[in-house]
Amino acid sequence: MRLRILVTDEVDPEGVALLTADSRLDVDVEPTLPPDVLRERIADYDAIVGRSATRVTAGLLESAPRLKVVGRAGVGVDNIAMDVATARGIAVINAPAGNTVAVAELVIGSLISLLRQLHSANASMHNGGWTRSSLLGGELAGRTLGIIGLGRIGSEVAVRAAAFGMPLVGYDPYVPDERFRGLKVRRCETLNELLELSQVVTVHTPITAETRNMIGSEQLARLAPGAIVCNLARGGIVNEDALLDSLSNGSLLGAVLDVYSTEPLAADHPLRRADNVLLTPHIGANTAEAQRNVAVDVCAAVRDALVYGELSRSINVADLSGVDWGEARSALLVARRSAALACEILAGRDVRTLQRLTVRVGPDLSGAASLLLAGAAAGMLERVVGREGVNLINSRALAEQRGTAVSVSVSDQLGHGRAVEVLASGENDEMLVAGVAPADGAPRLTRIGRFHVDVPPRGTLLVLTNRDVPGVIGRVGTVLGNAEVNIAEYHQARLDQGGEALAAVAVDTAISPELRASLLELPEVRTVTVVEFGP
Numbered sequence: 001m002r003l004r005i006l007v008t009d010e011v012d013p014e015g016v017a018l019l020t021a022d023s024r025l026d027v028d029v030e031p032t033l034p035p036d037v038l039r040e041r042i043a044d045y046d047a048i049v050g051r052s053a054t055r056v057t058a059g060l061l062e063s064a065p066r067l068k069v070v071g072r073a074g075v076g077v078d079n080i081a082m083d084v085a086t087a088r089g090i091a092v093i094n095a096p097a098g099n100t101v102a103v104a105e106l107v108i109g110s111l112i113s114l115l116r117q118l119h120s121a122n123a124s125m126h127n128g129g130w131t132r133s134s135l136l137g138g139e140l141a142g143r144t145l146g147i148i149g150l151g152r153i154g155s156e157v158a159v160r161a162a163a164f165g166m167p168l169v170g171y172d173p174y175v176p177d178e179r180f181r182g183l184k185v186r187r188c189e190t191l192n193e194l195l196e197l198s199q200v201v202t203v204h205t206p207i208t209a210e211t212r213n214m215i216g217s218e219q220l221a222r223l224a225p226g227a228i229v230c231n232l233a234r235g236g237i238v239n240e241d242a243l244l245d246s247l248s249n250g251s252l253l254g255a256v257l258d259v260y261s262t263e264p265l266a267a268d269h270p271l272r273r274a275d276n277v278l279l280t281p282h283i284g285a286n287t288a289e290a291q292r293n294v295a296v297d298v299c300a301a302v303r304d305a306l307v308y309g310e311l312s313r314s315i316n317v318a319d320l321s322g323v324d325w326g327e328a329r330s331a332l333l334v335a336r337r338s339a340a341l342a343c344e345i346l347a348g349r350d351v352r353t354l355q356r357l358t359v360r361v362g363p364d365l366s367g368a369a370s371l372l373l374a375g376a377a378a379g380m381l382e383r384v385v386g387r388e389g390v391n392l393i394n395s396r397a398l399a400e401q402r403g404t405a406v407s408v409s410v411s412d413q414l415g416h417g418r419a420v421e422v423l424a425s426g427e428n429d430e431m432l433v434a435g436v437a438p439a440d441g442a443p444r445l446t447r448i449g450r451f452h453v454d455v456p457p458r459g460t461l462l463v464l465t466n467r468d469v470p471g472v473i474g475r476v477g478t479v480l481g482n483a484e485v486n487i488a489e490y491h492q493a494r495l496d497q498g499g500e501a502l503a504a505v506a507v508d509t510a511i512s513p514e515l516r517a518s519l520l521e522l523p524e525v526r527t528v529t530v531v532e533f534g535p
Contacts (some may be wrong), residue, residue, distance in 0.1 A: 002026050003306050004044060004066075008033060009051035011073050015295025019049075024307055039063045043056050047071060047302050058084040069093060069314075071302040073294045074285055078207070078236065082316060089394035091314035093301045098293030099285035104156035106284050108164070108214055110256040114228065114278045119123065146198030148214075149233070150175045150185065154204035158183045169197050173333060195222040199228065207234035217242040221258055222278055223490075224253055231286050232258040235454035240271065247274055258284050317374065317392045328368040331437035332392075333421045335359065335372040337457035337533050338433040338445065339379030340426040345433075345449075345463065345529050354380065357399065357520035358425070359408040364417030364439075366410045366447065370473030380404070451493040451502040459488065460507050461530040466520065467500040468494045472524045476503065482517050 007016055007029045019027045031055040033041070042048065047073035048056065056070050072094040083185050085092050113119055115136035119122055124131045145161045147154045150172040158168050162184060170185040170196040180187040188194040191214070197202065201223065205211045215229065216239040223229075229252060231238040240261055246252045254276040260269075263282060271277055285294065304310035309425040312325035313316045343354065359376045361369050377395035381402075390398060399406050399445040414421055414434070421434040434447040435457060453460065466472050473492060480487060486508040494501040511530045519528045 005047045005049060005302065006030065006042070006045045006305070008050045009047055009053045011051065011299070012292045012295035014292050015049075015073065015297075015299035017240075018296065019303055022303055022307065025303065034059070040062045042067065048304055049073065049299060052076065054079065054266065056085070061085055061088055061090065064090075068517065069302050069305045071298045073291075073298045075099060075294075076206075077315065078234075079274075086316045086393055087397055089493045090166050090351040091305050091311055091393055092316050093298055093305060094315055095294035095301075097291035098295075098297045099287075100156050101150045102287040102290035103153050103204075103232055103284040104160055105260065106280070107157050108140075108160045110232070110258070110278050110280065111200065111228065111230065113277075114203075114254050114256055115140065119278060134135045135485070136225055142167075142468050143199040144169060144197055146170070146188075146194040146201045147185065148172070148191065148194065148203045149205035150179055150183070151204060153203075153233075154185055155179065157202060157204065158185050166200070169194055189324070191219065192222055195219055196224075199224060200228045202230040203233050203237050205233055205237060207236050208475065212236050213239045215239060215242075217245065217347060218371045220252070221268070223252065227244045228252065228254050230256040232256070235259040235263060244270055244274065247276055254278070259284055263387075280491075290394055304493045311392055314393065317371065327439060328365070328371060329370060330443045331361070331365050331372055331418060331420055333376040334435035334443045334445070334457055335361075335422060335439045336377040336379035337531075338420060338422040338435055339376040339424060339447070340382050340533070341430040341448070341457075341461065341463070341529070341531050342433040343380050343383060343435055344531050345431045346424055346426050346429060348527060348529050349429055355403075355425055355427060356423075356425040357404055357406045358423040360414060360419075360421040360423075361379055361408065362413045362414050362417040362419040363410055363418035364411050365420070365437075369408045369410055372420060373406055376408075376420075378402075378408050379422075380424065407413045419446075445504070448502060448504060450495060452495055453491045453502070453504040454490050454502040455506050458506075458533050458535060460510055461531045461533060462503070462505040462507060462511060462519075463527075463531070464503040464505070464525055465524075465527045466501050466503065466524045467526070468496075468498050469524055472501070472522075473503070475522055476505070476519065476525070479515070479518050480507065483512075483518070485511065485515070486511050517528045 004026045005019055009032050016029060018026050028061045039060055042060055044424050046066050047069040051073050061081055061084045067090055069091045075096050077094055080092055117135045121135050141164055143166055145166045145168055146157055148171045150170045168185040169188050169189050171188045214237050220242055243255055256278045258280045259282055301313035309323060357374050357376060361372055373391045374395050377399045378390045378392060381390045381398055396406055416436045419436045421535040423432045437443040443457055445453060445455050487509055488508055489506040515532055516528050519525055
């Protein structure tokens with residue numbers, strides 16, 4: 001069945017063309033639809049791509065049983081019910097880089113306009129005036145710029161501000177020292193330190209519980225008289241009431257705002273009457289180049305997510321932190337199937353309640369650790385909710401809802417830089433399964449419980465425990481052969497001669513319950529676990 005995509009909110013045609021060019025996709029392009037109409041139609045689509053005008057609410061998502069991907073041609077996802085999308089396993093994809101230059105240029109342009117009173121000069125000229133003497137301005141050069149948030153946009157602002165001769169200070173606890181040094185930005189350890197050093201402050205952070213009202217009365221009071229505050233990031237980071245107070249009492253020279261706590265800004269809002277505030281109607285990304293860039297970025301990512309299962313651009317799946325998705329895919333296979341096997345073995349021991357899922361990964365996979373934890377959680381849940389009901393987006397949330405604690409760590413004690421180890425723990429038992437995902441080879445399972453093995457995590461895997469006595473391998477092979485089941489690989493491991501042994505047998509066809517029962521009838525065989533991994 002072909003995949004259907006609804007594109008709305010006037011997404012740039014160059015992005016839409018990427019979707020329509022793919023023969024596996026059916027694409028409908030609509031203007032912004034009323035909420036009730038969209039809710040009636042969304043059930044027929046596998047993905048929706050839009051901008052900010054369409055609100056992807058909880059109700060809309062609940063009306064979309066087929067929906068797999070939501071694409072936002074822009075940075076912000078304030079209009080998307082992220083928690084509901086994540087719980088339903090729907091990937092949310094945005095385009096964080098496409099409008100970077102547009103916003104950075106607007107910051108610099110707006111500052112120049114405010115300091116040189118370009119907006120007043122232009123209005124005067126159009127009204128027939130010549131008010132040259134009243135338009136004394138100021139320069140950027142020599143004013144210290146404090147940048148809060150040194151991500152993509154903050155970094156581009158730094159580059160441009162440096163070219164104007166502005167000394168730079170920055171505050172971002174989530175960015176390494178190397179970025180500050182590379183941009184020649186002095187690092188501030190606290191927000192207060194930045195405020196006390198800055199004559200111009202610009203914020204470039206997302207709106208979160210941590211950043212909402214981050215700049216209020218107390219913070220504004222720390223700025224030197226005559227400072228300027230810029231918010232072209234998200235409304236609500238700068239408290240608007242506190243800003244108005246500081247502007248009206250003369251402690252600030254001015255402010256530049258492109259975003260507001262409530263948008264559109266009310267016609268009678270006091271900010272509209274403040275002469276020392278440059279206001280723009282959320283146009284940070286409104287350049288032809290930016291709109292084309294974000295449309296192309298998000299449409300390509302939505303296509304890849306639908307067609308190839310490529311989720312590296314999804315913001316509600318784990319970050320890859322410098323690890324290529326293709327390189328992480330084999331490790332993800334090991335993590336998911338190791339967890340599935342561990343949980344299947346525990347289920348055979350009547351361990352029905354899993355309390356913990358602990359994942360360790362080698363140092364070469366450190367950037368993908370969160371992703372591999374999501375994969376292991378998905379493997380754990382497969383036998384409970386089915387493969388169609390769990391994916392990398394909702395697996396951790398589903399695990400926690402079921403009372404299973406999940407965690408991941410990086411270890412250099414696993415014997416391989418790209419090793420993955422999964423420990424599933426129940427109320428009175430646990431099972432460890434491990435494997436490796438070599439960058440230049442096929443993934444392998446290397447350990448099941450206390451036994452070292454070497455088998456591929458694909459197809460159908462039989463795991464048998466037995467007494468280590470002569471003839472077991474032959475008798476198991478005979479039972480499988482009589483059932484016309486071909487053995488792809490057979491790995492026998494033991495701890496001590498004559499003691500307990502384990503066989504990991506990869507076969508080419510499914511194992512019926514009757515065949516499993518026949519294997520259990522062999523006197524030497526104690527347990528038989530069957531896992532259908534797939535290709």
